[in-house]
Amino acid sequence: MSESPYRALAESVRRLVDATIRTEVGPGVVSTVTSRVDAATAQLRAALMPGSFGERRVADGQPLASGNVVIGIRNPVAPPLTMHHEPDGSVWTEFILGAPYEGPPGHVHGGICAMVLDHVLGATAHQPGRPAHTGTLTLRYLRPTPLNWPLRAEARVDRVEGRKVFASGQIVEVSGATVSAEGIFILPRTEAD
Amino acid sequence: MSESPYRALAESVRRLVDATIRTEVGPGVVSTVTSRVDAATAQLRAALMPGSFGERRVADGQPLASGNVVIGIRNPVAPPLTMHHEPDGSVWTEFILGAPYEGPPGHVHGGICAMVLDHVLGATAHQPGRPAHTGTLTLRYLRPTPLNWPLRAEARVDRVEGRKVFASGQIVEVSGATVSAEGIFILPRTEAD
Numbered sequence: 403m404s405e406s407p408y409r410a411l412a413e414s415v416r417r418l419v420d421a422t423i424r425t426e427v428g429p430g431v432v433s434t435v436t437s438r439v440d441a442a443t444a445q446l447r448a449a450l451m452p453g454s455f456g457e458r459r460v461a462d463g464q465p466l467a468s469g470n471v472v473i474g475i476r477n478p479v480a481p482p483l484t485m486h487h488e489p490d491g492s493v494w495t496e497f498i499l500g501a502p503y504e505g506p507p508g509h510v511h512g513g514i515c516a517m518v519l520d521h522v523l524g525a526t527a528h529q530p531g532r533p534a535h536t537g538t539l540t541l542r543y544l545r546p547t548p549l550n551w552p553l554r555a556e557a558r559v560d561r562v563e564g565r566k567v568f569a570s571g572q573i574v575e576v577s578g579a580t581v582s583a584e585g586i587f588i589l590p591r592t593e594a595d
Numbered sequence: 596m597s598e599s600p601y602r603a604l605a606e607s608v609r610r611l612v613d614a615t616i617r618t619e620v621g622p623g624v625v626s627t628v629t630s631r632v633d634a635a636t637a638q639l640r641a642a643l644m645p646g647s648f649g650e651r652r653v654a655d656g657q658p659l660a661s662g663n664v665v666i667g668i669r670n671p672v673a674p675p676l677t678m679h680h681e682p683d684g685s686v687w688t689e690f691i692l693g694a695p696y697e698g699p700p701g702h703v704h705g706g707i708c709a710m711v712l713d714h715v716l717g718a719t720a721h722q723p724g725r726p727a728h729t730g731t732l733t734l735r736y737l738r739p740t741p742l743n744w745p746l747r748a749e750a751r752v753d754r755v756e757g758r759k760v761f762a763s764g765q766i767v768e769v770s771g772a773t774v775s776a777e778g779i780f781i782l783p784r785t786e787a788d
Contacts, residue, residue, distance in 0.1 A: 407622045407625040407626055407629070408615075408618075408625060410625075410626075410629055411615055411625050411628060411629045411632070412615055412616075414629045414632040414633050414636070415608075415611060415612060415615050415632055417632075417633075417636050418608060418611070418632050418635060418636045418639070419608060419612070419670075419671045419672060421636045421639035421640050421643065422601075422604055422605055422608050422639065422669065422670075422671055423605075423647075423648050423662050423667070423669050423670050423671075424643050424644045424647070424648065424662075425601075425639035425640070425642065425643060425644075426642040426643060426644055426653075427638065427639060427641055427642045429600040431638055431639070431641070432600040432601060432603075432604050432639075433600055433603075434638065435604060435635045435638050435639055436600070436603055436604045436607045438631060438634070438635045438638075439604070439607040439608055439610075439611050439632075439635055440607050440610075441631070442611060442628045442631045442632055442635070443607070443610050443611045443614045445620065445624055445627065445628050445631075446611070446614035446615065446617075446618035446620060446624070446625075446628055447614050447618070448620055448624070449618065449619040449620045450614065450617050450618060450619060451617045451618075451619055453694070453701065453742070453743065454616075454617070454693070454694035454697045454700070454701055454742050454743070455616050455617065455694060455697060456697050456699065456700030456701055456702075457700050457701045460619075466700055469616050469617075469694060469697050470697060470698060470704065471695060471696050471697055471698060471704045471706070471707055472698075472704060472706060474616070474697075476615065476616050477612075477615075477616050477695060477697075478612045478615055478616075478671075478695075479612060479672050479695040479696070500647070501646070501647040501648060501662060502664060502670060502671075502672040503664050503672070504647045504648060504649050504662050504663060504664055504667075504670075505663060505664065505665075506649065506726065506728065507647070507649030507650050507659055508646065508647055508649055508650045509649075511663070511664045511665060511710065511713075511714070512713050512717070512728070512729040512732070513664070513665060513709060513710025513711065513712075513713035513714055514664060514710060516706060516709035516710060516713055516732060516734075517704065517706025517707060517709060517710050518706065519706075520704075520705050520706035520709055521704070521706055524705070533699065535699065535705070535736065535739070536705040536734070536736045537735075537736055538733065538734060538735050538736065539705070539709060539733070539734045539736075540731065540732070540733040540734075541709075541729070541731065541732045541733075541734075542730075542731050543728065543729045543730055543731070543732075546728070549646070549647050550646065550647070
């Protein structure tokens with residue numbers, strides 16, 4: 403099965419998530435909608451993979467990352483971000499985060515900024531078939547990151563020492579950087595190590 | 596209106612999010628469910644607050660934090676975590692994260708661990724009516740954090756210097772810590788500053 407129906411469903415569920423937070427309709431409508439949602443869930447649960455998407459062992463062309471909380475097109479929690487890799491090894495993504503990612507009123511939660519930067523910095527370190535994992539990550543919060551506003555996250559590799567990749571990056575909006583980050587990402591051992 | 600119908604709706608949408616990621620039903624059922632979800636969203640959108648929940652200016656007893664991405668009971672993206680404050684100033688929360696929070700297959704995304712720790716460390720610094728914001732946060736990833744497994748996050752204040760609160764904490768599971776964190780959280784100025 404192609405991914406497209408699943409992608410469309412996840413997009414619809416993202417809109418439902420936003421409306422769930424922001425609705426002002428009364429208790430009667432909310433209860434009706436809750437029943438509808440439960441019925442929809444029951445239909446989907448008629449056939450359910452065990453565990454999580456990344457543990458799936460069916461080879462039908464759906465990437466394991468489809469369930470990823472940052473980039474997964476099947477995961478309604480994911481914005482989802484699209485990573486762009488430049489020839490010089492840098493990585494960037496542009497996105498807008500809405501009501502579901504709120505921390506301080508009207509602003510992106512600092513932890514969501516950390517999540518985005520962990521992923522974008524890590525993406526500079528990944529090699530095909532050799533995903534890096536985070537060793538350390540340091541974040542500096544320069545000023546609040548607005549919700550519902552165009553944002554860009556970007557990262558680059560500063561240097562590599564053996565299996566350690568040192569990366570840095572930031573979240574920027576039109577007025578400048580809001581959060582900067584430095585991290586060390588560890589590549590898995592290969593037969594050569 | 597009491598929060599309880601909204602809370603129940605958000606709980607239902609969390610189950611839908613999980614099923615959206617993990618379903619193996621065919622394209623026909625997925626399309627039917629997508630239409631059902633769109634209809635539910637339309638009902639909720641009949642009356643919608645502008646912006647985000649934290650920007651809401653209606654005083655009906657619903658806390659501003661109801662939309663928060665970590666603790667918001669109305670936010671289906673939030674697990675949601677419940678913060679417990681001890682008399683000594685430490686904060687802890689116990690939780691299980693499922694498929695929607697995946698990074699490496701079968702494991703919690705490192706960025707989600709960062710988000711949880713940002714919130715829990717920050718919670719040690721907050722004072723009534725005086726929310727702290729994150730200044731810096733440093734994370735050390737000790738080993739992978741499993742999905743669908745009991746986790747605990749805990750934090751304490753190490754020292755306070757003026758408006759700066761130095762906090763540290765960790766995510767632990769039964770075998771020990773998976774991620775540790777140190778952070779500096781900044782309290783807003785008061786008239787006394």
